Amino acid sequence: MKLENQLLKKIAETYGTPTYVYNLDLIKSKYNYFKAAFPWPDLRICYAMKANYNTAILNTMKSLGAFIDAVSPGDLSLALKCGFKPSQIIYTANNMKDAEVDVVMKTGVLMNIGSLSRLEKYAKKYPGTRVCIRFNPDVVDGEHDKIKTGGDLTKFGILLEDTDQVIRITKEHNLKVIGLHEHTGSGLIKSDSILAAMKNMMSIAKKTNFPDLEFMDFGGGFKIPYSPDEQPIDYKTMGHDIVSLFSNFCDAYGKKLGLYFEPGKFLTAQAGHLLVEVNTIKNNRQRAICGTDSGFPQLIRPMFYDAYHHIDNLSNPDGEKIRYDICGNICETGDLFARDRLVNKIREGDLLSINDAGAYCYSMGGFYNLRPMPAEVVVEKTKIRLSRKRLTPDELIALILKESHDMLPVL
Ligand code: LLP
Secondary structure, three states, rough: OOOOOHHHHHHHHHOOOOOEEEEHHHHHHHHHHHHOOOOOOOOEEEEOOOOOHHHHHHHHHHHHHHHEEEEOOHHHHHHHHOOOHHHHOOOOOOOOHHHOOOOOHHHHOOOEEEOOOHHHHHHHHOOOEEEEEEEEOOOOOOHHHHHHHOOOOOOOOOOHHHHHHHHHEEEEEEEOEEEOOOOEOOOOOOHHHHHHHEEEEEEEEHHHHOOOOOOOOOOOOOOOOOOOOOOOOHHHHHHHHHHHHHHHHHHHHHHOOOOEEEEHHHHHHHHHEEEEEEEEEEEOOOOOEEEEOHHHOOHHHHHHHOOOOEEEEEOOOOOOOOEEEEEEEEOOOOOEEEEEEEOOOOOOOOOOOOOOOOOOOHOOOOOOHHHOOOOOEEEEEEEEEEEOOOOOHHHHHHHHHHHHHOOOOOO
């Protein structure tokens, strides 16, 4: 299932670098593992497409029967164009403008609302409609401070103590609350945080007792082991605990509700590689510095979250291990993929694979320093194909000029 180094090397040689490679077979097996871990009749796996919106991945998700967690009009439009039906999408945006709400409502997609002020405005404009309410689970967890979503220091969801206001607004405007939602954070580290968040949501469900309630959505956050020191979490065991907690709750509640999750990272992270080429080696006193042809606008997690991404030297897999700072080609000191990392001896011209780059890597990318994003290649069984091309610098500039109102002088 793992893509062999030789194959990655061949892809880099064929399509050039920088190039993202996605292993669709691994995505399928992660999806099937997740599904099997939560045996529940109305289980919905709403893929958090913010993790990776590559269209081959979206098509794979569709073929597997996934639903979609969309967070912007762009997400929504792409999901619909990929053939997801409005009934297969839940829309969870932040700080929406009125116009954004109207766009979503026109598509018939279910709106998930996470603030009292938006709920009030929504209720006035769309009385009597079906809606999902996002609560802040009051549980703090996640693999970095920037991606913890629970607790009162974050902007997400309605506080549990504001439940009475939710009841008042929804009653006044006859809203049909069909779903209750929470998302605790990304890369949940503590084994019991999902259960703790679920229990808080269950007390909200009991307190509100919305007559139209159909499902509870407990978000994403399922962790993967990025560094070799980390053990994978056994989601089969955790799934068993979650399903039995939910089953007992549904019995007491008197209704078999749908159980929804929104995994992103868990489904796609390990299936992705960013392939780069080394073009500079510098020995700065004690520090070996390796310069590559990609940079943080193309894979920002190490710089932004101090995230660990394992790096393999595809060209010298048996070489002696040496410590390197592995850098990008951007004019910033922090432009590093790894600091002080042991990698098989790197020479100029070597090809490196930055692993576990299938979630929040391409999708968080940009054009800083006006370098185009990498190409994207997908592998499925024995088939390898280009999914999205790498723009040339001239194509990128042509795009920018097309949108620009200030003409360049004619030379
Ligand atoms: N549902 C909601 C409402 C979310 O906000 C998120 C992620 C997810 C589901 C999916 O979470 P996941 O299963 O992927 O952990 N850029 C960060 C992660 C940010 C996640 C934002 N929200 C990273 O690279 O680690």
